[in-house]
Amino acid sequence: MSNSEKVKRNHLSPKIKIIWSLNYIVGFIILILLLILFSPYLEDMFNIKLYNILFYVIIGLIILFVPLFIYIELKYRNYVFYFTNKMITIEKGIFYKTKYVIPYEKIQNANIEYTLLYKLFDVGRVVIETAGTNLRESEITIEAVDKPEVLLNLIMKKVREEEEELIELPENKLYEKLIKSIITRLDKLENRINKLEKEKGLKKKSTKKKKR
Numbered sequence: 001m002s003n004s005e006k007v008k009r010n011h012l013s014p015k016i017k018i019i020w021s022l023n024y025i026v027g028f029i030i031l032i033l034l035l036i037l038f039s040p041y042l043e044d045m046f047n048i049k050l051y052n053i054l055f056y057v058i059i060g061l062i063i064l065f066v067p068l069f070i071y072i073e074l075k076y077r078n079y080v081f082y083f084t085n086k087m088i089t090i091e092k093g094i095f096y097k098t099k100y101v102i103p104y105e106k107i108q109n110a111n112i113e114y115t116l117l118y119k120l121f122d123v124g125r126v127v128i129e130t131a132g133t134n135l136r137e138s139e140i141t142i143e144a145v146d147k148p149e150v151l152l153n154l155i156m157k158k159v160r161e162e163e164e165e166l167i168e169l170p171e172n173k174l175y176e177k178l179i180k181s182i183i184t185r186l187d188k189l190e191n192r193i194n195k196l197e198k199e200k201g202l203k204k205k206s207t208k209k210k211k212r
Contacts, residue, residue, distance in 0.1 A: 009080045015121040016144040020072050022117065028061055081142055083158065088128075090142060100140050104162040106130045106184055110155050112148045113141075124148030128155065131184030138191050 035053055071094070079092040090100040109129040118124055123144040130138055145151050 007082045007084060009082045012076065012079055012142075013121075013123045013144045013146045014076070015123050015146075017072050017076050019117050019121060019123075019144060020075070021069070024068060024072075032057060079143065083154070086162070088155065088158070090140065102128060102130055102140060104158045107155065107159050110152055112152055118144060122146070126151050126155070131187060 081090045087103045112124045126142045128140045
């Protein structure tokens with residue numbers, strides 16, 4: 001049996017399909033409300049009544065519902081995560097595949113986040129903070145999972161086991177690992193400083209525009 005066959009591939013909670021569906025439905029409702037709000041302008045511009053606009057929009061949305069639900073199902077099936085001896089891997093995407101490989105030694109922290117919908121459906125997302133070399137890789141999220149505390153504890157257990165292995169290494173290899181760890185932590189600190197500076201720069205630009 002190969003390594004790939006031994007690895008258990010985990011999916012998100014099936015409830016995420018309902019959450020994604022609700023997000024899209026809310027978007028459609030906002031679209032309809034905007035059409036109602038701007039209906040006087042649309043009626044003048046296109047010489048068409050509001051009820052005709054809403055009719056065509058609703059028909060269009062009904063036609064889109066079937067491919068939308070197929071898309072949600074494919075999105076769910078293609079979002080997997082799994083653990084190996086040295087790392088956690090997250091794969092997602094239908095047409096454009098994204099794969100995150102996170103060595104346990106690079107994990108700095110992990111926590112659980114809840115949105116309003118997540119609380120409603122009793123799921124949570126696990127955010128993994130790593131010593132990534134860029135901002136995109138410094139925080140990686142595993143979306144809605146049932147019992148996120150169990151997943152969080154499992155990740156931190158793997159991290160502790162990796163740290164214990166480091167202590168048992170020969171002295172020269174231990175120094176090498178420690179140096180790498182210090183470098184990755186410095187990289188993460190630099191990324192955070194860059195992020196703060198960027199946010200500060202954007203705030204300054206917005207205040208200058210207001211003064212003008």
